[in-house]
Amino acid sequence: MRLPEKLYKKLKNREGSNALRTLSVQKNLIDFSSNDYLGFASSKTIFEGAHQLLLEKTIQKNGATGSRLLSGNHKLYVETEKILADFHNAEEALIFNSGYDANVGFFSAVPQRGDVVFYDELIHASIRDGMQMSNAKSYKFKHNDIENLKFQVERNRNESNDQEIYIVTESVFSMDGDSPDLKSLIAFCQKYNYHLVVDEAHATGVFGDNGVGLLQELGVEDRVFARINTFGKALGCHGAVILGSNDLKRYLVNFCRSFIYTTGLPPHSIATIQMVYEELQRTSEIEKLIENITFFTQELKSKNLTSRFIKSDSAIHGCIISGNENVKKIANEIQKKGFDVKPILSPTVPQGKERLRFCLHSYNSKEEISEVLELLATFVHI
Numbered sequence: 001m002r003l004p005e006k007l008y009k010k011l012k013n014r015e016g017s018n019a020l021r022t023l024s025v026q027k028n029l030i031d032f033s034s035n036d037y038l039g040f041a042s043s044k045t046i047f048e049g050a051h052q053l054l055l056e057k058t059i060q061k062n063g064a065t066g067s068r069l070l071s072g073n074h075k076l077y078v079e080t081e082k083i084l085a086d087f088h089n090a091e092e093a094l095i096f097n098s099g100y101d102a103n104v105g106f107f108s109a110v111p112q113r114g115d116v117v118f119y120d121e122l123i124h125a126s127i128r129d130g131m132q133m134s135n136a137k138s139y140k141f142k143h144n145d146i147e148n149l150k151f152q153v154e155r156n157r158n159e160s161n162d163q164e165i166y167i168v169t170e171s172v173f174s175m176d177g178d179s180p181d182l183k184s185l186i187a188f189c190q191k192y193n194y195h196l197v198v199d200e201a202h203a204t205g206v207f208g209d210n211g212v213g214l215l216q217e218l219g220v221e222d223r224v225f226a227r228i229n230t231f232g233k234a235l236g237c238h239g240a241v242i243l244g245s246n247d248l249k250r251y252l253v254n255f256c257r258s259f260i261y262t263t264g265l266p267p268h269s270i271a272t273i274q275m276v277y278e279e280l281q282r283t284s285e286i287e288k289l290i291e292n293i294t295f296f297t298q299e300l301k302s303k304n305l306t307s308r309f310i311k312s313d314s315a316i317h318g319c320i321i322s323g324n325e326n327v328k329k330i331a332n333e334i335q336k337k338g339f340d341v342k343p344i345l346s347p348t349v350p351q352g353k354e355r356l357r358f359c360l361h362s363y364n365s366k367e368e369i370s371e372v373l374e375l376l377a378t379f380v381h382i
């Protein structure tokens with residue numbers, strides 16, 4: 001059957017930006033693109049450990065068999081949520097099938113009609129989608145700009161006693177790699193009793209003790225209303241967790257539709273998550289990653305590239321190259337030389353802010369980092 005004409009037209013406009021590429025096409029390229037910051041996705045120890053755990057627990061099921069509210073809440077879920085809560089220093093943990101599900105579920109279920117959500121303008125799509133499904137109003141504030149947040153709150157809140165205010169940000173932004181001033185945000189929220197929600201997707205496994213997250217590194221993890229940590233980036237597997245109070249967990253179990261109306265993750269995924277958390281406590285990959293981040297930043301300086309990049313202390317570094325065609329062309333040239341660096345195009349990022357996104361890993365060598373930046377310099381220093 002033919003796609004309706006108007007969809008076909010939209011597709012033609014977009015298609016260059018979103019293409020599915022198979023792994024085999026990319027397999028010989030040096031990875032500056034995946035979110036597998038620590039190399040955990042191909043860890044044999046984790047893979048075999050998960051299998052072993054299932055054998056030990058005599059769990060021989062390929063699937064969860066239902067929603068966690070029906071038949072899907074297998075015993076590994078319960079013990080893994082306890083491990084996660086302890087590791088992240090949270091009262092409770094609730095696992096979701098993905099970060100997308102966690103954010104959509106949280107923001108569609110928690111803020112109520114009459115409440116207001118203030119969100120950083122670069123917030124992840126999953127949070128935007130959740131807010132769209134909510135009856136609460138939402139307003140954006142300028143990226144990492146707390147003064148603008150204060151202005152928006154002043155302008156858009158009302159005096160009603162039962163209005164709750166939620167403020168949402170990421171501890172590491174997925175496309176820019178930068179971070180907000182979390183301590184100031186927390187102070188602001190505490191002063192007025194606002195609920196701060198922080199998506200730690202790209203900080204998990206990178207910042208904090210053994211990769212707990214950036215909030216923990218700053219010593220403020222117990223001062224936010226909820227944290228969302230995902231397992232599909234540095235942890236190399238799949239799923240996500242919402243960390244918060246026992247009341248919040250019970251509320252989500254009862255009202256969060258992306259939790260209720262879906263089949264739970266299979267035992268194998270949960271066993272993998274457990275093994276990943278064991279690995280986090282003994283790995284030296286986080287130190288190697290941090291070393292590479294420092295080295296990358298030094299190389300930017302020595303190659304006179306710093307001003308081209310968005311300032312970042314994380315594993316994500318964006319080199320702004322304005323215009324979809326320009327950035328695609330340079331990415332293509334760099335890929336031809338063997339480095340997997342992805343162009344990030346508008347409308348994923350604002351027009352004029354198109355960029356090459358470098359994701360760093362513990363397994364990138366210093367030579368690879370120097371070489372790819374040397375190459376980049378030849379394109380941007382013209």
Ligand code: PMP
Nearest residue numbers: 098099100124174199201230232
């Ligand atoms: N939050 C952020 C900040 C992300 O970057 C992503 C992944 N792109 C998600 C949430 C969604 O996580 P997942 O891939 O587990 O669905």
